[in-house]
Amino acid sequence: MLQLNNPSLLKKSLFINGKWLKSKITTTVTNPFDNSTISTVSLCDKKQCNDAITYAQTAFKSWREFTAKQRSNLLYKWYELILANKKDLAQIITYEQGKPLAEALGEIVYGASYIQWFAEQAKRIDGDIIPPPNSDQRIACIKQPIGVVACITPWNFPNAMLARKIAPALAAGCTVVCKPSELTPLSALALTELSRQAGIPTGVINILMGDAAMIGKQFCASKIIKKLSFTGSTAVGKLLAAQCVDTLKRITMELGGNAPFIVFEDANIDSAVEGLMASKYRNSGQTCVCTNRILVQKPIAKIFKQKLIDAVKSQLVVGFGANKDVTTGPLINQQACLKVDELVNDALKKGAQIDYQDTTREGNLYPPTVLSNVSAQMEIAQQEIFGPVAIIIEFDNEQQALEIANNTDAGLAAYFFTQDYRRIYRVSEALEYGMVGINSGIISNEMAPFGGVKQSGMGREGSKYGLDDYLEIKYICLGGINS
Ligand code: ADP
Numbered sequence: 001m002l003q004l005n006n007p008s009l010l011k012k013s014l015f016i017n018g019k020w021l022k023s024k025i026t027t028t029v030t031n032p033f034d035n036s037t038i039s040t041v042s043l044c045d046k047k048q049c050n051d052a053i054t055y056a057q058t059a060f061k062s063w064r065e066f067t068a069k070q071r072s073n074l075l076y077k078w079y080e081l082i083l084a085n086k087k088d089l090a091q092i093i094t095y096e097q098g099k100p101l102a103e104a105l106g107e108i109v110y111g112a113s114y115i116q117w118f119a120e121q122a123k124r125i126d127g128d129i130i131p132p133p134n135s136d137q138r139i140a141c142i143k144q145p146i147g148v149v150a151c152i153t154p155w156n157f158p159n160a161m162l163a164r165k166i167a168p169a170l171a172a173g174c175t176v177v178c179k180p181s182e183l184t185p186l187s188a189l190a191l192t193e194l195s196r197q198a199g200i201p202t203g204v205i206n207i208l209m210g211d212a213a214m215i216g217k218q219f220c221a222s223k224i225i226k227k228l229s230f231t232g233s234t235a236v237g238k239l240l241a242a243q244c245v246d247t248l249k250r251i252t253m254e255l256g257g258n259a260p261f262i263v264f265e266d267a268n269i270d271s272a273v274e275g276l277m278a279s280k281y282r283n284s285g286q287t288c289v290c291t292n293r294i295l296v297q298k299p300i301a302k303i304f305k306q307k308l309i310d311a312v313k314s315q316l317v318v319g320f321g322a323n324k325d326v327t328t329g330p331l332i333n334q335q336a337c338l339k340v341d342e343l344v345n346d347a348l349k350k351g352a353q354i355d356y357q358d359t360t361r362e363g364n365l366y367p368p369t370v371l372s373n374v375s376a377q378m379e380i381a382q383q384e385i386f387g388p389v390a391i392i393i394e395f396d397n398e399q400q401a402l403e404i405a406n407n408t409d410a411g412l413a414a415y416f417f418t419q420d421y422r423r424i425y426r427v428s429e430a431l432e433y434g435m436v437g438i439n440s441g442i443i444s445n446e447m448a449p450f451g452g453v454k455q456s457g458m459g460r461e462g463s464k465y466g467l468d469d470y471l472e473i474k475y476i477c478l479g480g481i482n483s
Pocket of ligand 1: 153154181215233236239
């Protein structure tokens with residue numbers, strides 16, 4: 001049972017214009033470990049969705065007038081409250097999403113780091129003074145908030161993905177209407193309750209649950225909403241982008257990946273295995289930057305595979321994330337397990353072999369698996385696996401590794417391990433990805449720009465660039481100086 005020290009964090013309603021609103025239509029939120037019901041939450045109708053957008057517009061008029069320092073102080077207060085309640089927030093994630101408590105705590109601290117970062121960056125939204133082409137003029141550029149922002153977030157990081165969008169929006173002076181995943185709304189609601197307790201004004205943050213397609217359409221069609229920030233699947237991202245054409249909204253999209261993890265023959269094999277364990281198996285393989293394809297150079301393939309199997313066997317414990325020692329929780333639902341099964345079975349039919357598979361298989365728990373003899377053409381190497389299945393593809397030389405790595409429409413994260421400094425430059429420049437980890441399997445933090453190229457999306461979250469998408473540049477020209 002979910003037992004919070006601060007029960008005020010377990011909210012079940014819509015949050016519109018500073019009020020918790022119940023509705024007649026509800027949905028249940030379940031624990032992916034045993035499919036038990038955790039809570040029911042209210043769903044909005046079209047009118048409530050449009051009301052939230054209108055309230056966000058009203059709030060924008062006053063929020064944008066807050067000084068950067070005032071906005072910063074409020075964000076900082078929110079950040080502190082999140083840290084003070086981190087154990088409860090982590091527990092909510094474990095129950096509704098499935099990841100183990102230690103990982104859930106990591107997500108809370110990671111999500112909060114974006115709020116802290118953008119509290120700092122709020123005060124650095126500087127403009128420019130530009131030398132004019134004639135002496136009679138003066139040119140200035142100022143940056144202004146774009147307006148009301150719509151945020152749609154997925155279930156794999158129910159806290160952090162939302163924090164990573166709301167924080168820069170608020171720092172810039174924008175207000176938000178958000179739709180978290182229907183599978184994991186409780187984390188979003190708890191985060192919102194803390195924003196209320198921190199004193200973030202009425203209407204600045206609005207949270208809606210409901211029919212995703214309906215809410216998506218309302219967001220995209222609204223002329224009030226000036227920007228859509230979406231994290232989720234490439235298919236839904238494309239649909240939303242198409243729906244935004246009519247209003248020519250600015251869009252930021254963090255979509256699916258197909259991360260290669262290349263181990264060159266000159267790599268430190270032990271640290272490559274360590275990096276891979278973190279990059280492949282965290283969140284049971286359900287992150288868009290999780291390693292999808294392991295490319296290993298032939299001379300070290302055998303030893304690498306053995307060390308990987310040893311690590312999987314000795315380190316991973318499958319089970320309910322709230323239980324001590326569990327490292328690998330369930331997949332989000334049965335459908336997710338079936339999809340991973342389908343990919344594995346297809347690969348086996350086409351010649352892949354299972355080198356190792358954990359024996360635990362119950363409910364939505366998917367056993368950590370290592371497959372080899374995989375070819376780059378198999379479905380499992382082309383699609384995002386989103387499960388704890390490591391697939392090994394062998395290669396001969398650097399050129400071939402790069403060809404395989406880049407032969408995908410995705411371009412989010414890539415990793416490689418080598419000790420050759422020349423190769424570090426060559427390969428990191430040649431990889432068609434937005435983020436590259438060299439001798440490191442975990443690379444995301446609030447100070448660095450997170451985002452992809454190709455069909456993995458557009459825009460960057462976090463870092464000094466993360467505010468740009470929420471700002472408009474206004475050019476101001478003053479003439480007649482000498483008259
Ligand atoms: P995933 O496969 O990771 O669940 P989705 O893209 O389906 O990724 O979901 C990400 C977010 O997009 C969720 O909040 C989901 O409810 C939302 N979503 C799904 N379909 C639509 C849609 N047609 N319009 C708007 N949002 C959608």
